[in-house]
Amino acid sequence: MEAGMVTPAPALVRFSGIQKTYDGEHLVVKNLDLDIRKGEFITLLGPSGSGKTTTLMMLAGFEVPTHGEIYLADRPIKNVPPHKRDIGMVFQNYALFPHLTIAENIAFPLSVRKSSKADVQDRVRAALRMIKMETFAHRRPGQLSGGQQQRVALARALVFNPQLVLMDEPLGALDKRLREQMQLEIKQLHETTGITIVYVTHDQSEALTMSDRIAVFNDGIVQQIDKPDALYEHPVNSFVAHFIGENNVLPGTVETVERDYCRVALAGGGTVAARAVNVSGAGASTSLSVRPERVAIVRDGSASEGPNRLPAKVQNTIYLGDHALAVLDVAGNGEFMVKLQPGAHHGLPQGECVFITFRPEDCLALDPV
Amino acid sequence: MTDALLTGADASTEVPLKRRLRRTERTRQLKALALVAPLLVFLLFTFAGPIAGMLWRAVDDREVRQVLPNTLAALAGWDGKDLPDETAYAALASDILAARASGTIAIAAKRLNYALNGFRTILTSTARNLKSEPERGTAKETLGRINPAWRDRATWTTIRDAGGPVTSFYLLAALDLTRNVDGAIVAAPPDQAIYRSLFARTFIISLSVTALCLILGFPVAYLLATLPPARSNLLMIFVLLPFWTSLLVRTCAWIVLLQSKGVVNDSLLWLGIVDEPLRLIYNRFGVCVAMTHVLLPFMILPLYSSMKAISPAYMRAAASLGAPPLTAFLRIYLPQTLPGIGAGSLLVFILALGYYITPALVGGAADQMISYFIALYTTETANWGLASALGAVLLLATVLLALVYGKLVQGQQVTGGMKN
Numbered sequence: 001m002e003a004g005m006v007t008p009a010p011a012l013v014r015f016s017g018i019q020k021t022y023d024g025e026h027l028v029v030k031n032l033d034l035d036i037r038k039g040e041f042i043t044l045l046g047p048s049g050s051g052k053t054t055t056l057m058m059l060a061g062f063e064v065p066t067h068g069e070i071y072l073a074d075r076p077i078k079n080v081p082p083h084k085r086d087i088g089m090v091f092q093n094y095a096l097f098p099h100l101t102i103a104e105n106i107a108f109p110l111s112v113r114k115s116s117k118a119d120v121q122d123r124v125r126a127a128l129r130m131i132k133m134e135t136f137a138h139r140r141p142g143q144l145s146g147g148q149q150q151r152v153a154l155a156r157a158l159v160f161n162p163q164l165v166l167m168d169e170p171l172g173a174l175d176k177r178l179r180e181q182m183q184l185e186i187k188q189l190h191e192t193t194g195i196t197i198v199y200v201t202h203d204q205s206e207a208l209t210m211s212d213r214i215a216v217f218n219d220g221i222v223q224q225i226d227k228p229d230a231l232y233e234h235p236v237n238s239f240v241a242h243f244i245g246e247n248n249v250l251p252g253t254v255e256t257v258e259r260d261y262c263r264v265a266l267a268g269g270g271t272v273a274a275r276a277v278n279v280s281g282a283g284a285s286t287s288l289s290v291r292p293e294r295v296a297i298v299r300d301g302s303a304s305e306g307p308n309r310l311p312a313k314v315q316n317t318i319y320l321g322d323h324a325l326a327v328l329d330v331a332g333n334g335e336f337m338v339k340l341q342p343g344a345h346h347g348l349p350q351g352e353c354v355f356i357t358f359r360p361e362d363c364l365a366l367d368p369v
Numbered sequence: 370m371t372d373a374l375l376t377g378a379d380a381s382t383e384v385p386l387k388r389r390l391r392r393t394e395r396t397r398q399l400k401a402l403a404l405v406a407p408l409l410v411f412l413l414f415t416f417a418g419p420i421a422g423m424l425w426r427a428v429d430d431r432e433v434r435q436v437l438p439n440t441l442a443a444l445a446g447w448d449g450k451d452l453p454d455e456t457a458y459a460a461l462a463s464d465i466l467a468a469r470a471s472g473t474i475a476i477a478a479k480r481l482n483y484a485l486n487g488f489r490t491i492l493t494s495t496a497r498n499l500k501s502e503p504e505r506g507t508a509k510e511t512l513g514r515i516n517p518a519w520r521d522r523a524t525w526t527t528i529r530d531a532g533g534p535v536t537s538f539y540l541l542a543a544l545d546l547t548r549n550v551d552g553a554i555v556a557a558p559p560d561q562a563i564y565r566s567l568f569a570r571t572f573i574i575s576l577s578v579t580a581l582c583l584i585l586g587f588p589v590a591y592l593l594a595t596l597p598p599a600r601s602n603l604l605m606i607f608v609l610l611p612f613w614t615s616l617l618v619r620t621c622a623w624i625v626l627l628q629s630k631g632v633v634n635d636s637l638l639w640l641g642i643v644d645e646p647l648r649l650i651y652n653r654f655g656v657c658v659a660m661t662h663v664l665l666p667f668m669i670l671p672l673y674s675s676m677k678a679i680s681p682a683y684m685r686a687a688a689s690l691g692a693p694p695l696t697a698f699l700r701i702y703l704p705q706t707l708p709g710i711g712a713g714s715l716l717v718f719i720l721a722l723g724y725y726i727t728p729a730l731v732g733g734a735a736d737q738m739i740s741y742f743i744a745l746y747t748t749e750t751a752n753w754g755l756a757s758a759l760g761a762v763l764l765l766a767t768v769l770l771a772l773v774y775g776k777l778v779q780g781q782q783v784t785g786g787m788k789n
Contacts, residue, residue, distance in 0.1 A: 062685055082688040083697075089689035095682040099704045108700075109690035160691065 011035040011071075012164065012196050013059065018068035020054055028054045030220040032068070036164075036198060041190050043199045043207040046217030047243070053168060055217070056200045060166055061085050073163065083112075088157030088165040092172050094149045096141035102152050103128070103137040109160040127155040130189075147178045154186070158193065167199045171206065183209050204244050208232070216240050237278050238366040241289040248295070248336050249369060250288040254279050262365055264288060268332030272308040273360035278367045285368045292337040294362035297326065297348070298355045308360060312336065314352045317345035330356060420764070426757035427540055430533035436477035437464040441532045444525070449552070453525055458508035461528075462499060469496045483752065484538060485527045491518045523550050539758035564742075564759065568766075571738040574656060574728070575721035581661040582668035582717045583710065590672035590709075595681075608669050616663060620730050623659040624650060627731075655731040663727060664720055668713040675709025708778060715774045719767050739763055 013036035020029040029051040036042050044052035057063040059070060061082030069076050077085055088109075096105050106127050110120045128134045131151040141149055150170060157165050167186075171179045187210045190197050201207055207214050208228045215225045216239070224231060224240045235241035242249070252264040255271065262276040264286055272288065279286050297312070312328040317340075324345040330336040338356065340348075348354070434441055439460035447453045468474045474496050481488040495515050503511040512519040519525075530538070530548060541547055541554060545562040549555045556562065589608065593601050611619060626632050629646035637643045649655055679702065687697035725740035732738075739759055746756035 060685075060689055062688075081693075082685070083691050083693050085689075086691070087689060089686065091682050091686060093680065093682060095680065095686035097683060097686070097701055097705075108687070108692070112690065112692040112696055112700075156690065166689075 012038040014071040016069050018065045021066050027220050039194050040212040041197045043211040043214045045207040045214050050217040051220040052200050052217040086162050088162035090153045090157045090167040090170045092169045094153040101138050106156045106159050127159045131155045146174050164196045238287050238369050246292050248290045254282050254284045254286050266331045270310050274363040274365040277364045279365045286365045287369045289364045293339040295338045295356050295358045309355050309357045312354050312356045314348045317348050423757045423760050426753050427761045428535045430536035432480040433477050433531040434533045436468050436473045440464050444529045455509050462508050465496050491516050526550050539754040543758040543762045575718050577657050578660045578721045579714050579718045582665050586668035590669045593673045594676035620727050650731050651733045653736050656728050656736045659727045659731045664717045667716045671712040672709040675706050679705050
């Protein structure tokens with residue numbers, strides 16, 4: 001994914017040194033540099049208040065950067081008003097115009113561009129066919145369900161073939177099942193139209209499902225931009241490791257560093273070998289990250305096959321249908337999760353002492369939390 | 370409330386489930402009814418009752434019947450094509466004598482004088498000069514000698530038409546119409562035909578005030594709906610301030626401001642913009658200014674509530690879809706404020722129609738509205754019939770407007786698309 005391996009598509013959008021403050025004291029976005037490639041589906045992911053929505057609003061033109069410049073197709077757009085940016089947008093609450101019918105809503109961006117009547121009719125019909133809602137053309141938005149309204153909002157944002165489509169938590173108001181269905185529909189739409197989509201969400205599973213690349217925001221800074229699998233496997237710091245997927249944290253101190261690996265003395269006792277991802281050197285405090293599905297539980301303490309074996313005590317087991325979780329007490333962390341095959345949790349009575357093992361490459365030494 | 374009760378009763382016979390539902394709902398509805406009952410009773414006595422009374426007075430006509438009963442009985446068979454026969458004259462003579470004895474001549478004279486100018490003199494002079502009951506067969510001649518008007522067919526049709534017990538006379542008069550000697554409806558003589566132009570003036574002043582309120586109120590309501598809460602609350606206090614001051618005080622304040630030696634004229638003179646004081650009050654300008662000031666909150670508040678319900682996301686969506694600000698405003702924002710514009714305009718217009726104090730204080734003779742004349746007829750000349758008829762016409766116009774508005778609003782029911 002680094003430059004040189006594959007020639008990346010040219011950047012459609014470039015954020016260059018963007019800063020944004022609302023009150024003149026706190027920067028909501030601190031020094032953002034971000035390239036969005038033509039045709040990609042990029043997600044801005046982060047907790048609320050991390051600056052992701054502000055970034056989207058600056059791109060849409062509803063907020064002006066305090067510092068820096070945004071380029072759209074190599075043209076600076078900081079001072080271009082929103083209606084001249086040629087960017088489609090889907091809002092969290094759909095923002096369908098309640099006094100217009102579905103067909104009129106979809107026709108709106110075409111009619112303000114003064115397209116011919118016949119052209120508008122053809123394209124509205126095509127858009128309605130795309131979202132499979134031809135029969136709803138003359139209904140009002142208020143008569144539609146949430147999912148249908150969302151489809152119309154999508155069609156309206158796409159019908160004028162914008163260079164870029166922005167989506168601001170568009171599925172936030174839908175229930176889980178519908179949300180998952182819409183995720184797939186949006187992804188399919190992206191694949192068939194090839195349009196560039198910038199998607200904002202705080203839901204990491206939504207981001208993993210849909211995105212080509214994800215930019216993880218925290219505290220006004222992009223922590224990491226990468227493909228979904230790379231973010232999960234190779235987080236650059238504790239925040240990303242914690243925000244994407246489930247994660248166990250063990251605090252400790254680095255004893256020795258040897259090329260890519262290091263030995264860490266755990267605060268709760270014991271030492272383990274870990275991949276040195278984000279440690280400054282020997283003596284530095286660190287925070288280890290281990291995914292629940294990369295840990296195995298063994299009963300026999302003497303069976304020594306790996307360097308990482310720690311004693312653990314079963315606190316609890318949770319049955320979750322397709323899998324089960326064991327909650328263990330490991331080196332002072334009372335909420336250490338281990339993913340099990342369904343059924344395996346029966347053999348782990350509460351209070352039993354066991355051992356856990358994991359490979360050094362599955363244990364990441366990151367910045368202290 | 371009563372609607373809900375009625376529809377519930379209609380549907381109850383079909384399905385037992387509906388009946389059960391109605392039974393469970395009934396207690397709740399009765400409770401609700403009990404809660405609004407005091408207001409309903411209050412409204413019945415202070416609102417519905419007086420309006421019914423007013424409508425009745427507009428057609429009530431029993432004064433002449435009470436004073437001249439025998440005359441009217443004798444005229445019952447009269448075809449109106451010629452002068453009535455001797456029996457009518459004799460009946461009239463005996464009625465007049467009886468009325469003079471009981472002192473009720475003036476009542477009939479006043480009513481008949483409305484219909485035929487000068488009738489008061491005819492009746493009172495006859496009463497004065499008729500010493501005793503004329504001899505059998507000479508009544509026609511005697512009365513004709515006392516006042517030649519008794520030889521005029523119109524005098525007699527006037528008495529017959531005022532016979533009651535109900536009449537269209539006042540309502541026709543309120544519309545500048547009258548009945549001629551043959552009972553056909555014709556235009557009133559020009560010197561009496563003032564009410565149509567009066568209604569037109571009332572409507573024109575009300576329309577101008579409504580338009581002014583809309584033009585001035587729309588931006589204020591927009592600010593109120595879009596400013597951050599702290600500042601919009603302050604602004605709201607300024608909007609509501611007029612409600613805390615008496616109408617009379619506010620109107621008089623405009624007199625102080627606008628009179629020829631008032632603040633506005635002094636400032637204009639001092640600035641050298643005008644050479645002599647402008648006439649700003651006791652004319653149409655003063656009336657419109659003062660009424661707009663008084664009625665502005667009634668426009669702003671409905672506008673504000675309709676604008677408050679419009680999410681800023683709509684305007685953002687319109688902009689992101691390529692609409693320039695003006696287009697977005699005209700095609701997205703404005704249509705959604707239409708219910709507010711309608712409600713505000715209707716409220717201001719209807720209130721303005723009935724305005725009395727403000728035009729009376731700051732208007733000239735040519736700016737008096739219909740309420741001024743209604744007040745005049747009730748308090749000065751005690752012509753309750755005409756006052757009620759004018760009121761009834763005004764009420765009818767208002768109800769028609771309200772119905773039209775209701776139809777319009779129903780026609781384009783806006784259902785919200787936002788789910789928050």
